[in-house]
Each structure stands twice: as C-alpha cells, then as structure tokens.
Amino acid sequence: KQEVTQIPAALSVPEGENLVLNCSFTDSAIYNLQWFRQDPGKGLTSLLLIQSSQREQTSGRLNASLDKSSGRSTLYIAASQPGDSATYLCAVYTGTASKLTFGTGTRLQVTL
Amino acid sequence: EPEVTQTPSHQVTQMGQEVILRCVPISNHLYFYWYRQILGQKVEFLVSFYNNEISEKSEIFDDQFSVERPDGSNFTLKIRSTKLEDSAMYFCASSTDRELLYGYTFGSGTRLTVV
Numbered sequence: 001k002q003e004v005t006q007i008p009a010a011l012s013v014p015e016g017e018n019l020v021l022n023c024s025f026t027d028s029a030i031y032n033l034q035w036f037r038q039d040p041g042k043g044l045t046s047l048l049l050i051q052s053s054q055r056e057q058t059s060g061r062l063n064a065s066l067d068k069s070s071g072r073s074t075l076y077i078a079a080s081q082p083g084d085s086a087t088y089l090c091a092v093y094t095g096t097a098s099k100l101t102f103g104t105g106t107r108l109q110v111t112l
Numbered sequence: 113e114p115e116v117t118q119t120p121s122h123q124v125t126q127m128g129q130e131v132i133l134r135c136v137p138i139s140n141h142l143y144f145y146w147y148r149q150i151l152g153q154k155v156e157f158l159v160s161f162y163n164n165e166i167s168e169k170s171e172i173f174d175d176q177f178s179v180e181r182p183d184g185s186n187f188t189l190k191i192r193s194t195k196l197e198d199s200a201m202y203f204c205a206s207s208t209d210r211e212l213l214y215g216y217t218f219g220s221g222t223r224l225t226v227v
Binding site: 031032034036041042043044045046049051089091093095099100101102103104105 | 118145147153154155156157160168170201203210211212213214215216217218219220221223
C-alpha cells in the first residue's frame with residue numbers, strides 16, 4: 001500500500017528565503033507525482049506535475065525534482081513571499097488503481 | 113483556463129438527511145473523481161468514474177454513497193443518510209486520461225457540515 005510522507009509538517013521562514021519541502025513515498029512504481037497548494041478552507045491548486053520519466057519540472061520560482069528509485073521528491077521555492085503562505089501537498093499516482101495518494105502536507109508561513 | 117466547478121461551496125445538513133454535491137468537470141475530460149478531506153487530515157480518495165460507471169472505489173465509499181453523471185456536464189455525489197463523520201471538504205476532480213499525462217484538475221470543494 002502506497003504511503004506518502006511530507007517533512008516538515010510546518011515551516012516558518014522570513015520573506016526572501018529559499019526553501020525546500022520534502023515528500024517521500026514507499027512504492028516507487030509511480031506514474032507521476034503532483035504538487036498542490038491549498039489555502040485555508042480552499043481547494044487544491046496544481047503547481048507542478050512530474051512524470052515518472054522526468055527528473056524535474058520548473059514553473060516560475062518553483063522547481064520540483066523527482067528521484068523515483070529512492071522514493072523522494074522535493075519542491076524548491078526561491079525567494080519566498082508572504083503570498084506563498086499555504087499548505088503544500090504532494091500526491092503520487094501509481095496507476096494500479098486510478099487514484100492519487102496524498103501526503104499530509106507542509107504548512108508554510110512566510111513572514112515579513 | 114478551464115475549471116472544475118463545484119456547488120454549493122458550503123452545505124449544512126441534519127444527520128440522517130440526504131445530500132447531493134454537484135460538480136461540472138472540464139468539458140473534454142473523460143475521467144471523474146471524488147475525494148474528501150476531513151479537517152486536519154489527508155485528502156482521501158473516494159471514487160473514480162469513467163464511461164458512465166465506477167472504475168474504482170475506496171473502503172470509505174460504502175452503500176451510503178453513490179455517484180451519477182445525469183447529463184453530459186454534471187457529475188454528482190449523493191450521500192443517502194448523512195452521519196456526523198461525513199463532515200468534510202469534498203473535492204471533485206477530472207482528467208483527460210487514465211495515465212494522468214496532464215494531471216488532475218480539482219474543483220474548489222464543497223464543505224459539508226453534518227449537525
């Protein structure tokens with residue numbers, strides 16, 4: 001059974017700092033991994049999608065990497081801003097069942 | 113950019129009542145899903161739907177739950193007799209393909225409160 005873990009559970013950084021969020025999964029036979037952002041009480045906004053054949057994806061100040069063999073992904077946020085404050089979720093798709101398995105999330109607060 | 117639309121955004125219902133949560137997936141998507149998130153917990157898979165039938169369902173998706181695509185645009189989740197523990201945020205999602213080459217698109221959710 002696929003298990004997805006995210007570390008740290010919460011993170012507070014000053015504005016302008018670069019930061020890394022971690023995601024690990026137990027079953028490396030994944031099709032892809034998706035990073036989402038969730039604002040309090042709101043929906044899930046897709047940030048980046050990495051297919052199993054890819055090593056990384058970039059969008060603006062965000063960079064996600066994937067090491068499938070070791071069961072790890074990182075989300076790198078450059079030059080953090082207060083507007084980046086949210087919960088970041090990673091989710092993996094194994095394809096054996098047509099569903100995503102989510103991690104517990106990292107709650108990020110960027111302070112002025 | 114195309115969106116998945118969910119209504120209502122918040123619903124309060126009495127225990128034992130039936131509720132229907134509504135979703136309009138992206139028009140050219142073929143695969144539809146419901147997920148839920150109990151406050152403070154992980155987002156959990158409920159059910160996937162393709163070609164007018166359920167593809168997969170989780171242990172959570174018992175006989176109290178049902179899904180339907182009554183017309184070409186809507187996708188609904190019905191809970192027949194709500195329990196307190198059904199209180200959660202319910203997310204609808206859709207995708208173009210089973211392999212998720214383009215990922216999922218989620219709606220903004222319906223917050224269900226059972227009192």
